[in-house]
Amino acid sequence: MSQSLSRALRILIELGEGERSLDQVAASLEVHKTTAMRLLHTLEADRFVRRDDRQRYHLGSRLFALGGAALAQHAIRDVAQPHLNRLAAEAGGQAVHLAAYENGTAIYIAKVENTHAVRMYSRVGLPAALHATAVGKVLVAGLPPGEQEAVIAGIDFRPFTSRTIADAAAYREVLAKTREQGWAEDAAEHEDFINCVGAPVRDEAGRVVAAVSVSVPDVILPREGVRGLVPQLLAATEAISADWVGAR
């Protein structure tokens, strides 16, 4: 739609991976370096991009501010954070995530790192696979039926592990079960040896507005043990839902 703009956005995304020189930027955009330079200058003028003394380009300080503002606008994050911390503690220091549905994807909007040596890879702002994570299942299961089908049609059932759900039919069954029992499971479907349980946060009309999950490596607790965390998980999501409804 807007060529120069989408090129500029690609620059920002690429700089998110690390510093780049002008030529590197031009090469990866497949444009003349003049073009890349002018985009970079515009970005620099508004502090979206910064140039160091060695002429390398970095993400600029404006993105700190916007990133912070974006997070602040997810008011549910503030409501949820203390409950997430408590849940993480109750679960013995395991990783806890809060994710929200957004335009066909699930996005992590808050997390509590686990305190054990085994870290899992995730980051606030990155998308969670809809078909291979507990939060993804919870969020899709909570969509209105019409939208749900559209989303399912758009899922790429890419396997992450040997246990990843591989097709829409199996996925629909899992969604039905999720709705029925009020929580979802991820049995090493996204990362080998990591099991999760997730549950929804709801607003006053019962709509799912976010999902919380606890992730536990096999070596700490086997799959059945993780299921044992469901009561604490549900207590946390119910508390968040109550606070959320009360906060508005």
Next chain:
Amino acid sequence: MSQSLSRALRILIELGEGERSLDQVAASLEVHKTTAMRLLHTLEADRFVRRDDRQRYHLGSRLFALGGAALAQHAIRDVAQPHLNRLAAEAGGQAVHLAAYENGTAIYIAKVENTHAVRMYSRVGLPAALHATAVGKVLVAGLPPGEQEAVIAGIDFRPFTSRTIADAAAYREVLAKTREQGWAEDAAEHEDFINCVGAPVRDEAGRVVAAVSVSVPDVILPREGVRGLVPQLLAATEAISADWVGAR
């Protein structure tokens, strides 16, 4: 330089202040709504912008990720954070800031909130006034002489309080004193009733790479009392400098 791009950036900046409708965006850009719409769609396609079910536009999830990445690229932040926490505790729960010089401005890259009721306004990613904050003075005082003059020439000596430094001559004296004593003061020059002290973090060549400040409201501690925090402040900045040199 690039019209459509700078318009799009202005959209992002504005959305940082809160949600907007298409017409509001078009009005503030002073362009036809068609134009605004196409920019918004491009931004939306890359998740820089998100549309809610009521057709309001918000900052999108990509900005979480980029904001996080931008922070992560300021490696000094990670090095400094534990020292900042300790300093804040030693200072009795006062606000502590870490700022870096960047393209003619000082930017807060980390902070520790104070634990008292009186909060001061600041936010990671926002610029700090060079002439009216302790970190601003420290960072400018540490620039190479040539660049320093260029920066001073560009400062708008806007008064924030009755005590704000009002001209370049007075500012140069303060910078000299800052270099001499190794720390700077802000005696209610930015916000009435808030005094700060700040000191530099240096790399292995002695260059100033960042500045740390402690901010204390008058009601907690008078100006002389704040000066008493200088030893702890210097201990913290020296520790950060040592860690920083060691980390590379």
Next chain:
DNA sequence: CTGCATGTTGCAAATTATGCAACGACGATT
């Protein structure tokens, strides 16, 4: 001093963005 890598400028060509006007969808109001 020469060569290589990097960033910058003037200019002509045309792709790309723009504004207009008309349309469609949705809600509120009467």
Next chain:
DNA sequence: AATCGTCGTTGCATAATTTGCAACATGCAG
């Protein structure tokens, strides 16, 4: 129930913005 108003969307002609080129400038290394 009908109408009005608000808001977002699309097709199209205009032209303005962006693009690539080629030459120039600067800084560093051999």
